[in-house]
Amino acid sequence: MSKLAVFGGTAAVPKHRRRVEWPLVEDDDRKAVLGALDGARLVSDTDGVNPVSDLEESWARQFGFEHCVAVSNGTAALALALAALGIGPGDEVIVPALTFIATGLAPLHQMAVPVFADVDPVTFTIDPDDIERRITPRTRAIIPVHLHGAPADMDRINEIATRHGLAVVEDAAQAPGATHRGRPVGGIGDLGTFSLQVSKNIPTCGEGGLVVTRSAELAEAVRKGRQFGEVIESGRERDYISYNLGWNYKMNALQAAFTQSQLTRFEGYERARQQNIGGFLARLSRLPGIQVPTALPDTTHAWHILRFRFDPAAFGLDGTRPQALRSALRRLLRAEGVPMSQYQLMPLPDQKVFVERLGFGSGYPWSVTGATGTIAGEGYPVTRAVIADSLTIQKRHLHPGSGDLLGLYADAFEKVWENRDAVATLAGAAS
Template sequence: MDKLAVLGGAPAVPRDQRSVAWPIITEEDRKAVLAVIDSGELVSNSDTPTAVDDLEARFAERVGVARCVGLSNGTTALQIALAALGVGPGDEVIVPALSFIASGLAPLHQMAVPVFADIDPVTFTLDPDDVARKITGRTAAILPVHLHGMPADMAPLRALADRHGLVIVEDAAQAHGASYHGTQVGALGDAAAFSLQVTKNLPTCGEGGLLTTNDEALAGKIRMIRQFGEVIEAGKPRDYVSYTLGWNSKLNPIQAAFAASQLGRFDDYEARRQANITAFLDRLRPLPGIQVPAAREGCTHAWHILRLRFDPAAMGLPGVPPAALRGALRRVLRAEGVPLSQYQLMTLPRQKVFQERTGFGNGYPWAALDGETPPDAGHPVAEAVIEDSLTLQKRHLNPDTGDLLQRYADAFEKVWSNRDMLTTLARAER
């Protein structure tokens, strides 16, 4: 039996094999960026086509929607989608209790109240039954998050939205290329927000975002909102008239060119990622007490983040608290060379900004509810997932990491063969 690295043994992943580049930057990417610099078209509010227009057209075709609008980042994309759909003060927006903070902040910036619903314990996406319980007369929108690259269960959510007259804004920040029963994410709601942040499956050289929709009028409104409420039309002089409330939330052509160059390789990268990750998860799946992420039937998972759940009793460690086991596993597996992290330290409703109702003025938007409190019976599944899971991020996005992922699997198998020692190590985590 190999000695654990944390106890002085040799690590399963040698130190000289741990460095992984993401994003992969090629000569084509560099040429695309330099072409924009040399063109002098450095902003998207030009009266001639720019790299932003090119990326918008290509991504709309890739997703299968009528329109795509480039924006400064995924968070502004979420907020602008809600704004363009008329969500504002006095409204409630249903958001999953487990997500990145931007999912909850976007409604708040619209002076709308985020109402948190629980998640499914396997897919980590919105639980439609809990969403139904959270709908009130003030509910205006549902914001399903395709968390970690797994599409939310959109059919029942769409049925709820249609029954109650609600809009749906997809948070697809982590789900480029994922699909739900043959339809790409980004084409399932009234609008969808994507992130191009450098850690994403489809990255740019920094920050960026995209909004997709099949509603031509909505796309036009989004374009106005991103540019001070103005109407910018190719071939026509800018009139500097704000026709609606807007922001300065444009995507830079340099970032668009970089992302478009990456998009040209996306399908090849994605196919190789799917093979690598499937082989990795297939080796972890037989290990007792570990729940590996899985794609819902009829869906494809983009695998932006791999979240693993651990069950002490099923591992043969009865009496070990899940959080203590999580801490011990993180320490032991990182010593073996597997860079697991907790990622989210708390559910969204436990974030200080929502606990203390930090908003605008005298407690807005909550003050707009006239003292009424949205229904909330807690979020036990989301809390449990935080308590007993760890994540693998970024390293697996490089399509050449198949061998490294197999080394990671070696590390898991090594730790599981020594798991009787985890009880002692877990005590130190309390």
């Protein structure tokens, strides 16, 4: 039995193997950015074809979307999608309790109230049954999040939305390329949003976002929204008239050119990722007490983040608190060179902005609806359990050449599992 690194043994992952660059910046990316910099069309409101419109066309063609609008970031994409639907004061929007804060803030930016629903224990995406329980006469929309790259149950969500007359905005920030029953996520609801933030599977050189939709009318509303409410059309002289409320949420040419270059390599990267991650998860799935992320039947998982849940009883530590086992495994695996981390330290409704109703003015938008606000600690048992018993791996596995590194990660997991007495000791000390 190998001695654990935390007790002076040799780490399973040598230090020189631990650094992994993401995104991969190739010469083609540099040439694309310099080409855009040397061009005359650095913003999306210039007349004619420009790098931003090129990216919009390429993204739509790559994934099969009818309309695509590039914007400044993924949060802006969500806010513009809600604005295009007319979501506003007094409305409620159902969002998952386990997601990045932007999903909950987007309704607030429209003076709408986010209403939180629990998640599925396997996919970590919003639970359709809990959506049904949260619907009120004020509910106007649902934002399912394809969290970590796993598609939400869009068939059930769309059925619920149709039955109650609700709009569906897919938050696909972490899931470009994922599919649900052969359909690309983002294109299944009324609108879909993507993030191009530098950590994402398809990144830009900083921040960026996209909105996709089947509706020409909604696409036009998003275009107006990103440009001060103005109408910007090729061949039409700009009149500087705001036809409705708008913002300055434009993407610039350098961001678009970088992503366009990255997009040309996406299919090759994705094939490598699926192979590398599939082999890694297959090895870990044989270990007792660990639930590996799973691509459910009829779905394609984008594997943006790998979240692992740990079961003390199945591990052989019946009676141990999940948090104690999680803490022990995090310490031991990180010592072996596996960068295990927590992602989201609390359910979204426990965030201060929602608990204390820190919106606009005197408690708006909650005061419009008479809602009492969120109470920290209430409900969402699955979300709380997932946060208590899970750890994640982020970014390193996105590199298409990460197969050997993931093999070393698997060695580290197996080494720790061979030393379960040490795990028990550390977990007991943390209880």
